[in-house]
Amino acid sequence: MAREISIVDRIIEYINSMPHGTxxxxxxxxxxSGKSDxxxxxxxxxxxxxxxxxxxxxxxxxxxxxxxxxxxxAGAVCAVVYSLEEVKKVLEKHDV
Numbered sequence: 001m002a003r004e005i006s007i008v009d010r011i012i013e014y015i016n017s018m019p020h021g022t023x024x025x026x027x028x029x030x031x032x033s034g035k036s037d038x039x040x041x042x043x044x045x046x047x048x049x050x051x052x053x054x055x056x057x058x059x060x061x062x063x064x065x066x067x068x069x070x071x072x073x074a075g076a077v078c079a080v081v082y083s084l085e086e087v088k089k090v091l092e093k094h095d096v
Contacts, residue, residue: 004052011081012025015038015040048079051081
């Protein structure tokens with residue numbers, strides 16, 4: 001099973017390879033608790049991604065869920081993802 005950091009790295013590399021895309025890993029600190037793992041922008045669209053591994057039924061925390069809903073309500077594309085392939089589907093679904 002892939003480790004979360006390797007999934008994060010692949011997603012960031014993919015988005016950064018896009019002509020109008022940029023992405024960065026959010027550093028985990030006490031102050032960043034609940035924030036998504038990846039902040040990105042593609043063609044002017046704000047994107048927030050929480051990355052989890054599929055093993056052990058990993059899900060976002062309550063704080064992460066609230067944070068993603070808040071960003072989504074403001075117009076960002078937000079998702080909990082388990083793979084790069086899933087990110088591609090989310091971006092396609094939102095015409096990003």
